[in-house]
Amino acid sequence: xxxxxxxxxxxxxxxxxxxxxxxxxxxxxxxxxxxxxxxxxxxxxxxxxxxxxxxxxxxxxxxxxxxxxxxxxxxxxxxxxxxxxxxxxxxxxxxxxxxxxxxxxxxxxxxxxxx
Numbered sequence: 001x002x003x004x005x006x007x008x009x010x011x012x013x014x015x016x017x018x019x020x021x022x023x024x025x026x027x028x029x030x031x032x033x034x035x036x037x038x039x040x041x042x043x044x045x046x047x048x049x050x051x052x053x054x055x056x057x058x059x060x061x062x063x064x065x066x067x068x069x070x071x072x073x074x075x076x077x078x079x080x081x082x083x084x085x086x087x088x089x090x091x092x093x094x095x096x097x098x099x100x101x102x103x104x105x106x107x108x109x110x111x112x113x114x115x
Contacts, residue, residue, distance in 0.1 A: 001103060002026045004095050009109030016084045016113070022095030022106055024076040026036070030099040034071060034078045038091035038111075049080060062088075085113045 008020040020036070033052050037047040049069035050058045057069055068081040078095055092108040 002028055004007075004097060004104050006093065006095055006106040006109040008077035009111045010111045011114065012080075012085055013115050014087060014113055015086060017081070018078040018083050018085065018113075020093055020095075020109060020113060022078045022080075022084065022097075022101070024097065024104070026105065027076060028097055028099065030101075031097055032100060033098050034098075035071070035096040035098075036078075036080045037094045037096060038089075039094070039108075040091040045089075047059060051078065056076060082111070085111075087113045089113050 004022050006020060007020045008018055012018055012089055017076045031053060033050055035050045036048045037045050038048050048060050049067055051069045051071055059067060066084045071078045090113050092110050095106045096106045097104045
């Protein structure tokens with residue numbers, strides 16, 4: 001079964017940048033959407049960014065203009081470029097890939113924004 005593995009998290013100062021990567025261990029056929037979610041301590045998991053089949057993107061209001069989702073299909077990878085990071089962006093970030101028949105989740109990568 002295909003697995004998703006996130007990387008790129010870490011500790012960054014406010015105003016800094018990180019790029020998260022989510023690599024699939026194999027090719028996933030029939031992808032409909034690729035998402036990044038995040039979950040802060042004591043809060044529900046929330047959708048941060050979406051890349052739909054065909055290339056359209058959507059972002060949560062609180063990351064618009066700062067985060068960018070993209071993919072490299074040749075590398076089976078989806079990215080989340082995060083700029084101008086704020087302390088409130090601190091969370092575990094998860095990637096999700098959905099087809100018509102199955103949803104794949106990664107294990108998450110911690111992002112901590114702190115001075």
